[in-house]
Amino acid sequence: MHRKSTTNSNAISRRRFMATTAGGALLAGAVSLPSRLLAAEPIKCAGIYTVPVEQQWVSRIHKAAMTAQDRGDISYVYSENVSNTDYARVMREYAEQGYKLIIGEAFAVEQEAREVAAEYPDIAFLLGSSFKEDAALPNFAVFDNYIQDASYLSGIIAGSMTTSGNIGMVGGFPIPEVNRLMHAFMAGAHEMNPDIKFQVSFIGSWFDPPKAKETAFAMIENGADLLYAERFGVSDAAQEKGILAIGNVIDTQADYPETVVASAIWHFEPTLDAAIAAVQAGNFKAADYGVYSFMKEGGSSLAPLGTFEGKVPQSALDLVAKRTAEIKAGTFAVEINDEEPKSS
Template sequence: MTDLQKRSLIKVAALSAVAAAAMVGCGKKEEAPAPAPAPAPAAAAPAPAPEPLKIAFAYVGPVGDGGYTFAHDGGRKALEKEFGDKIKTTYVESVPEGADAERVLRDMATQGNKLIFGTTFGYMDIIQKLAPEFPDVKWEHATGYKSGPNSATYDFRTYEGAYLAGIIAGAMTKSNTLGVVGSVPIPEVLRNINSFTLGAQSMNPKIKTKVVWVNEWFAPPKETEAATSLINGGADILFQNTDSAAVLKTAEEKGKRAFGWDSDMTAYGPKAHLGSAIFNPAGYYIKTTKDALEGKWATQQSWWGVKEGAIDMVSMAEDVPAEVKAKVEEVKKGLADGSFSIWKGPIAGQDGKELIAAGTVADDAFLKGVNFYVKGVEGKVPGGK
């Protein structure tokens, strides 16, 4: 075989091998590509946190008054502690009763507050005016008596604390003359003066009570002047229905005794201090806010006292006799369980005429209309007959 023949055979064999490989390749089934992994489901967006309930307080005095407004602001702080970021509270202090109050309360409503507390009697008619204009706002008014579809009233039986102070004063006085610095002659204040006197007379029937009015809730210079006048008039123990600690401070300076009012005022006159008749609004504020958050808020007229834990006599002085302290505790227990009534007859008016018959207990309607002095209180009710 020639070289040419050999090369031809090799070429044919190579071409045959290529063709065979091609045929095998054409007969092979292609594998499908692996499916792409399914995309992970998108994480659900977190539900937006509910907006906090905006709550505003209008105060008639400064938060540092040591008494009435200080107690209300303590209640506001208790709210924040109880509900945390579920609520947002703000306040405006020293809001006079009148045109300024309307401006402040209206601004609170327009700023998105849905629960507004007006903490003094003089805001009553203003709130009644504003409530229909802002029907989505829940209005709460302290110490008043008018309410509406979206406005409620709340008050504290401060006359119970006044009576407890009277028990101590009646037992501790040496002159049998007590003095009271009065703020504004409305039923609330008259009720407190009379209850203080009734408490004192329960321990000492010879008690006489003198009253000097300052016609303001918070007016330390006037309160000081009134307290001094009462001391000069023979009173050796002072009581007050004003918002500052000026009366207690004056008693401390003059060597007399006195009570704290609305808040524990011991620090303002430790030597003069016989005890503090306090109110604690925290429980009411917490209940009302809880109702608002849960959609259960309803207009009502509330009046809380010793029974609800809103009124107390605290920090009684060491020199108050044990039997007097025991009497105070006994009356507190009776007020709490309903077995004792302060305004139970016979009770006579200043002129000696019967106001409440023996064995009869005055109802709340009677108490809310007090416009007189009981027997033993000297002077004339301002504006009375």
């Protein structure tokens, strides 16, 4: 069961930073929600998304919610293609309908989303955000996909597979979520070859495959022999031109078996499961759930090599294995760099 908004998602610029908000405050002492938030099983959960559920980032949230519903933990409905101007209204509609856990993305509607949450203190809100939780808003938790660990490992693979030493990187917007993954990827590639150069470009959209494809074509003409596909459309360009690509958030190798070498995968299940457990226990509170995306928490992984088994240099595989063990053990930390990456 789901509801759809008729708003065109391609018009969305979902990550305009709010001008003023209390959301930047760090949580000093979390305040639990009233015990009446405790919901009977299954918890009524609603997802609100500004793009189609097929889009990479949202698809991982949707997948985790469907899994939780199949387990019987939640009863899940969702709205996709919700415009920024309609987002607060849809939040209120679900709140008025008795949904106890509302998930989604507040990136372009930070202030409005927090204002709605304040109106419904007995409802748990878990929304993607570039900002932190606010102790004054105890029912509003934030998350982001901190999958820099897996992105770094995919960069090691990329660094071993490029022959020109020229890698093209196409992203949506230069916001922290994207920037940190690009920087981690670049750091991994430099582990294999410190002389690798990067072409970096952002298309100004979360879902515009044709534009991403054209941007990738330009990079290939400028010498790139491997592409970092942060957006849909990039792997299509790589496939058409006969070069390699590295995926992001989801594993698309089945669609591009001779093109996508590796992918950094986001697993939203640990994030959502932690929120469900908190609602079930009646102690959901303002917190940063971003930590559940770390590899050591099971929130990210490097996709299997699949069709590229035996084609990646052993030196890269050995380093990937070594770093993976160190990351999980906590003895190696991939740098989190949220600054906008530049071409080199």
